[in-house]
Amino acid sequence: MKRHVALAAVAATFAATAAFAETAPMDVKFTDIGEVTTSLTGQPGDPSKGAEIASTKSLGNCVSCHVVSALDASFQGNVGPELNGAADRWSEAQLRGIVIDAKHTFEGTVMPGMYKTGPFIRPGDGYTGKAAPADLPPILNGQQVEDVVAFLMTLKEE
Amino acid sequence: ALCTAPLRAEMADDELNINGDTPIVTKAPAADFLKGHLDEVYSGWLFRTDSSRAMEQDDFDNPIMVFGEQGMDNWNVADGSEGKSCADCHGDIEEGMKGVRAKMPHLNAKGELWSMENYINDCRTERMGAEAWGWDSGPMKNMTVAIAVQSRGMPVNVKIDGDAAPFWEKGKEMYYTRYGQLELSCASCHEENYGNYIRADHLSQGQLTGFPVYRLKNAGVVSIHNRFKGCIRDTRAETFKPGSQEFRNLELYVASRGTGLEIEGGGVRP
Ligand code: HEC
Ligand code: HEC
Ligand code: HEC
Known part of the structure; x- marks a missing residue:
């Protein structure tokens, strides 16, 4: 909440900064192959924060489905492919698209959209089993997406 | 994948x-x-x-057997206004409940789809004059274990x-x-x-x-x-x-x- 107020204040004072206001989940534009070419926030991502988000259950929880050798999280899953070397295989724009909503890249994939607010079938309030509030936030906010993308860009093997 | x-x-x-x-x-x-x-x-x-x-x-x-035994004990206990136990109508659980787990859930006489728990509660409320058990209550789970065991294999x-x-x-x-x-x-x-x-x-x-x-x-x-x-x-x-x-x-x-x-x-x- 505090952050939104702060952002609004900044935007009001410096018209130029307003161009970098966070893109809302509904307004994200994907290319035909599922890339998202512009940053969601206009701020560079922080790879170390991204690493933490990727290993935290209540956040990205990427390790529940992917092996990422660079992370020291225990019990990494294998529902999805290993992410080692992801930056050798994918561009930043493609990785951003995959994290925001991988269904634009991989049709019908089981990978959840991390920056998506619907439409969902029976959306819940986190892991409580109760109905979601009307303004269900995406799993990750825009900056967290950028942080995860910045972390993925460090995953190079070549 | x-x-x-x-x-x-x-x-x-x-x-x-x-x-x-x-x-x-x-x-x-x-x-x-x-x-x-x-x-x-x-x-x-x-x-x-x-x-x-x-x-x-x-x-x-197998830690579940302790619960199954409590269900078996309850099988013979009369309850409710009719003073009846499960055994009074169904006989030995080994005979009366053989194969029941394997065919659940199934339609009742009225054409509704019922699970094991529905049948048990119907017997309790309609035939024994006893209170229904909560779906995930202790006595219900114990009884469903005791009944499931009769369908093993x-x-x-x-x-x-x-x-x-x-x-x-x-x-x-x-x-x-x-x-x-x-x-x-x-x-x-x-x-x-x-x-x-x-x-x-x-x-x-x-x-x-x-x-x-x-x-x-x-x-x-x-x-x-x-x-x-x-x-x-x-x-x-x-x-x-x-x-x-x-x-x-x-x-x-x-x-x-x-x-x-x-x-x-x-x-x-x-
Ligand atoms: C519930 C499982 C699941 C979760 C959680 C998940 N993914 Fe995935 N992910 C997949 C699957 C499955 C694929 C393979 C795509 C396909 O073919 O369906 C995939 C593919 C990918 C790819 C492309 C991999 C490649 O190199 O081909 C990237 C990158 C990726 N995920 C990143 C992430 C990140 C980052 C997170 C967390 C923010 C995450 N995933 C969370 C299941 C998941
Ligand atoms: C996010 C992943 C996920 C989804 C979606 C999911 N499950 Fe599960 N389920 C699990 C896990 C993990 C277990 C525990 C390990 C196992 O047996 O698979 C489990 C266990 C089970 C078991 C117990 C199996 C046993 O032998 O003990 C049943 C039954 C089951 N799930 C049914 C369902 C049904 C029906 C649905 C859809 C309504 C569903 N699951 C959706 C993850 C999931
Ligand atoms: C007064 C008689 C009576 C008592 C007491 C009784 N039942 Fe029943 N029970 C029946 C009858 C009759 C049916 C068949 C109902 C039907 O087919 O719709 C039945 C059906 C069932 C079924 C479904 C069987 C199947 O083949 O699908 C289960 C399970 C069951 N009873 C469990 C119990 C348990 C557990 C108790 C004690 C807590 C109990 N019953 C007490 C008469 C009784």
Whole structure:
């Protein structure tokens, strides 16, 4: 909440900064192959924060489905492919698209959209089993997406 | 995900033979209606660790049997305004309840789809003049364990055609519905990814033949509907209530996916 107020204040004072206001989940534009070419926030991502988000259950929880050798999280899953070397295989724009909503890249994939607010079938309030509030936030906010993308860009093997 | 196919071999190569005298079929060719979805069906037991599997091989080691014994004791206890016990009408549990777990859920005389818990409560309220038990209450779970044990080694035998077909179709639709903010269906985990790990959990096909199960994590008995409730909750969805029409439909469909397997309840799970 505090952050939104702060952002609004900044935007009001410096018209130029307003161009970098966070893109809302509904307004994200994907290319035909599922890339998202512009940053969601206009701020560079922080790879170390991204690493933490990727290993935290209540956040990205990427390790529940992917092996990422660079992370020291225990019990990494294998529902999805290993992410080692992801930056050798994918561009930043493609990785951003995959994290925001991988269904634009991989049709019908089981990978959840991390920056998506619907439409969902029976959306819940986190892991409580109760109905979601009307303004269900995406799993990750825009900056967290950028942080995860910045972390993925460090995953190079070549 | 295609790349994960070889990992499906990550399943125990083991035979279940409870107490050394009740062999249980835990692998079987899939029913015709699963063509294109599954070739073989496997009990959840095969996906558990050596130690959990061993606990289920012998009733002395299986923690669920303590609960089953309490259910057996209750079988003979008169309750309610009619002063009747289950045994007064059904006789010995070994005879009266043989095969009952294997055919649940099924339609009652009025054409409603009922689970084991519905039948038990109907006998309590309509025939014994006793209070209904909560779906996930202690006495209910104990009784369903005692009854399940009487079907061990018997093949899954649910009726899915005729008047049951519309319920089965609804259950099937639910099975493939991608619920919640994570947009995952039962099939996302138990059909496309069995054999894989989701964090520390080794995904099985989500079969019902082990139910009710003892969960080491909760140190207690878990009903079929309670398991469904948890799995849907884990998709960040608004879940359904145990006993709901939705879960009874889903139970019929999921039970039918186990056609070819045999009842092993009560199972032991992490
Ligand atoms: C519930 C499972 C699941 C979760 C959680 C998940 N993914 Fe995925 N992910 C997949 C699957 C499955 C694929 C393979 C795409 C396909 O073919 O369906 C995939 C593919 C990918 C790819 C492309 C991999 C490659 O090199 O081909 C990237 C990158 C990726 N995920 C990143 C992430 C990140 C980052 C997170 C967390 C913010 C995450 N995933 C969370 C299941 C998941
Ligand atoms: C007064 C008689 C009576 C008593 C007491 C009674 N039942 Fe029943 N029970 C029946 C009858 C009759 C049916 C068959 C109902 C039907 O087919 O619709 C039945 C059906 C059932 C079924 C379903 C069987 C099937 O083949 O699907 C279960 C399970 C059951 N009873 C459990 C119990 C339990 C547990 C108790 C005690 C807590 C109990 N009953 C007490 C008469 C009784
Ligand atoms: C996010 C992944 C996920 C989804 C979606 C999911 N489950 Fe599960 N389910 C699990 C995990 C993990 C377990 C515990 C390990 C195992 O047996 O697979 C489990 C266990 C089960 C079991 C117990 C199997 C046994 O032998 O003990 C059943 C039954 C089951 N699930 C049914 C369902 C049904 C029905 C749905 C859809 C309504 C569903 N699951 C959706 C992850 C999931």
